[in-house]
Amino acid sequence: MNYYVVHLPISLRQEYHYRCEQSLAEGTRVLVSFNRRDMIGICGKACSSPPDLKVRFKPVLEVLDARPVLSSRLLRLAEWMASYYQCSVGSACFAMLPAWLTPDIDAEVRWLGSEIPDEYARLHGLLSDGEFHKVSELRKALKGVPVLRLVETGEEAGYLELKRKLSAKDKPKILNYIKLLQQEPALDNLPARQKEAMQIILAKGEDLPLAELAQDFSWSVFKALAKKGLISIYPRKIERSFFRYDGSSARKNITLNGEQTQAVDEISSHQGGFHAHLLYGITGSGKTEVYISMIRRYLREGKGVIFLIPEIALTPQMVERFQAEFGEVLAISHSQLSDRQRLYQWRKICRGECRIVIGARSAVFAPMPNLGLIVVDEEHEQSYKQDNNPRYNGRDLAVMRAKLEGAQIILGSATPSLESWHNHALGKYALHRLNSRPLDYALPEVGIIDLCDVPREQLLSDELLQAISTRLERKEQVILFQNRRGFSSFIQCLKCGELVKCGNCEISMYYHRDQEQMQCHYCGLTLPSPRKCPHCGSFIFSYGAPGTQKVEQVLRVYFPNARILRLDSDSARKPDSHKNMYKRMKNKEVDILLGTQMISKGLDFPGVTLVGIINADISLNVPDFRSAERTFQLITQVAGRSGRGDKAGEVLIQTYNPRHYAIRHASRQDFPSFAQEELSYRQRMNYPPYYRLARILYLCADEALLTAEMSALAQRLQGFEDGYPDQSVFLLGPAPAPLTKVRNNYRYHLIIKLRNTSTIPALLQAIQQIYKLPRAITEQIDVDPLSLM
Numbered sequence: 001m002n003y004y005v006v007h008l009p010i011s012l013r014q015e016y017h018y019r020c021e022q023s024l025a026e027g028t029r030v031l032v033s034f035n036r037r038d039m040i041g042i043c044g045k046a047c048s049s050p051p052d053l054k055v056r057f058k059p060v061l062e063v064l065d066a067r068p069v070l071s072s073r074l075l076r077l078a079e080w081m082a083s084y085y086q087c088s089v090g091s092a093c094f095a096m097l098p099a100w101l102t103p104d105i106d107a108e109v110r111w112l113g114s115e116i117p118d119e120y121a122r123l124h125g126l127l128s129d130g131e132f133h134k135v136s137e138l139r140k141a142l143k144g145v146p147v148l149r150l151v152e153t154g155e156e157a158g159y160l161e162l163k164r165k166l167s168a169k170d171k172p173k174i175l176n177y178i179k180l181l182q183q184e185p186a187l188d189n190l191p192a193r194q195k196e197a198m199q200i201i202l203a204k205g206e207d208l209p210l211a212e213l214a215q216d217f218s219w220s221v222f223k224a225l226a227k228k229g230l231i232s233i234y235p236r237k238i239e240r241s242f243f244r245y246d247g248s249s250a251r252k253n254i255t256l257n258g259e260q261t262q263a264v265d266e267i268s269s270h271q272g273g274f275h276a277h278l279l280y281g282i283t284g285s286g287k288t289e290v291y292i293s294m295i296r297r298y299l300r301e302g303k304g305v306i307f308l309i310p311e312i313a314l315t316p317q318m319v320e321r322f323q324a325e326f327g328e329v330l331a332i333s334h335s336q337l338s339d340r341q342r343l344y345q346w347r348k349i350c351r352g353e354c355r356i357v358i359g360a361r362s363a364v365f366a367p368m369p370n371l372g373l374i375v376v377d378e379e380h381e382q383s384y385k386q387d388n389n390p391r392y393n394g395r396d397l398a399v400m401r402a403k404l405e406g407a408q409i410i411l412g413s414a415t416p417s418l419e420s421w422h423n424h425a426l427g428k429y430a431l432h433r434l435n436s437r438p439l440d441y442a443l444p445e446v447g448i449i450d451l452c453d454v455p456r457e458q459l460l461s462d463e464l465l466q467a468i469s470t471r472l473e474r475k476e477q478v479i480l481f482q483n484r485r486g487f488s489s490f491i492q493c494l495k496c497g498e499l500v501k502c503g504n505c506e507i508s509m510y511y512h513r514d515q516e517q518m519q520c521h522y523c524g525l526t527l528p529s530p531r532k533c534p535h536c537g538s539f540i541f542s543y544g545a546p547g548t549q550k551v552e553q554v555l556r557v558y559f560p561n562a563r564i565l566r567l568d569s570d571s572a573r574k575p576d577s578h579k580n581m582y583k584r585m586k587n588k589e590v591d592i593l594l595g596t597q598m599i600s601k602g603l604d605f606p607g608v609t610l611v612g613i614i615n616a617d618i619s620l621n622v623p624d625f626r627s628a629e630r631t632f633q634l635i636t637q638v639a640g641r642s643g644r645g646d647k648a649g650e651v652l653i654q655t656y657n658p659r660h661y662a663i664r665h666a667s668r669q670d671f672p673s674f675a676q677e678e679l680s681y682r683q684r685m686n687y688p689p690y691y692r693l694a695r696i697l698y699l700c701a702d703e704a705l706l707t708a709e710m711s712a713l714a715q716r717l718q719g720f721e722d723g724y725p726d727q728s729v730f731l732l733g734p735a736p737a738p739l740t741k742v743r744n745n746y747r748y749h750l751i752i753k754l755r756n757t758s759t760i761p762a763l764l765q766a767i768q769q770i771y772k773l774p775r776a777i778t779e780q781i782d783v784d785p786l787s788l789m
Contacts, residue, residue: 027068281434283640303372606645
């Protein structure tokens, strides 16, 4: 008998052992019974002897894979994730796999076709009626038969049809199609519009989507033709296609300049083993060319490459460029793929058919054989941080994976995170600088406008309005940045002073004028915008800080003939919104692009000669120690969109804090000076990167219970820091979180500062063991949090 650790997708962080008569490979999926229900797990390490002879171990019910779905190195990465980020190994393992590799035990299946391979004979015996049967019932009836594995392989081979619980993206589209019923119909007696429609249908000669003609003809035309027996209208299932950018872009033949060549030579001198490189280059300095040169070198050696970008939907030109350079060896992972498509891509990567994977943070888990290089572009971006369990940082995980795989890693940014910059100072990362733009393109001129000198009701200063008008006259493009969506941040009654608040979160709701509704940006609750105050009945309101909708309204008043495009999470809900924006900007069909941080990265439009930052203080006023760093990064990144062609660029920054060091340094794109000043503050206050942070968030629907338990926990934690010498540990709290109620849960948090990274797991476990909280209180552990809100 063999005994194995099985990693289950549950939050409990402990090992579970099962027995199996056959020998299992580490990393294969197995079906086991846990807590009276069947569950898919990942087979871990084998035990040399039974863990405890007095215990009766449950058997492995079924083995689903002939070969492992997770390599030994990915399993080691999952174990590191579990230890560092305080999650279960099973949670980490299943974060690495496509959702379709977790079979739905309650799904239904039926047999298709007439071919019956020998290994499916017993299964076919129960499916011979052609009806759907539950997989769970088949498993009960066929003891000893690997039903789940046969269902998976049978569906892939086309023997079976599996009815799953599909996500919206996996469900096929249902489109109405027109079928011609008469090949030579008499058209003379038809009304003009019906005759015209029939002529088009006859010209097509085959079934065609109704949508192709719906813009030119009303529904009544087709309904009348169907009544006359000339056509029929029927629904057809259409499989969703892969979201791809067109391949019309030609490969660019670009000669590297001196700085780029030096960076490539220095990085390639360490080729063939683990080494971390920080590529710091001002905006528009050609970091992508360095990446592509290094990728070509690794492809020539037969190695694989993982390329991480913050958000695939926001960088269409990066994908377009890579497809032009590398073609079919490229796999793309992004949020618009369905679960079925993710599985298809995953299998292609496993087979070595795709030697480059480009995607967002989850692409770090790509099962790339013979991995040689990982690139993390815009490594400072917050979107690399996962905000639910397991709460990993994709950038840090990429470094650890490169170390386990013996691969090189390049972290690139014009505004590196202070953690990465500090790692360079410690000698952990090699630094490479790109200090100039290719072709002698200059950085844009930057002007700072003090909003204290602008009338309060005036959203756009005279200087900015004049600059926009000048660009419109020259047929040049403008980008305006306002990092707040909606129309205004709140609505307040001027008579009684009450705000319209979210009942779930006790936070003021944003006003969205385009839909005349109030919206909570934390839980998503929407309410109709009030006509009168619900508290006092007054009709007079004050509106809060303006968002992108308000800015758009003002722009349309000042520039009625300008082609204005707003891009934020409200206007970009369609899957192709970012792609359409990119095409329209590229084709100069947009005069003014207005948006939130969505437009601050990945855009390279030579026609943009003016960038205006409406209010640079929005991120600066957030009560978080990283607010200055984020402000610097946002301003620098969005300012870098200007002047990227042969025309000189200009940036105008509107702010109430023109003398703040983050704004001063960002106006000069002087990251080293900003880093020096900000790091001096961080060191004095014992904040990252000199100390690591961990946060335990406590949530409970009962405010009184949470308050009482937090008071008791605070008493038990008194003197806890004394057990760690030389002020290596600091505890802040537990105290109410800045957002005290979200989604009907009250919130407290405990912030832990640690000098030594290796003590994080043991210290967090010690805190949890000091005081056992009631089940009504939920704990969420976040190591290296990027937000303390």
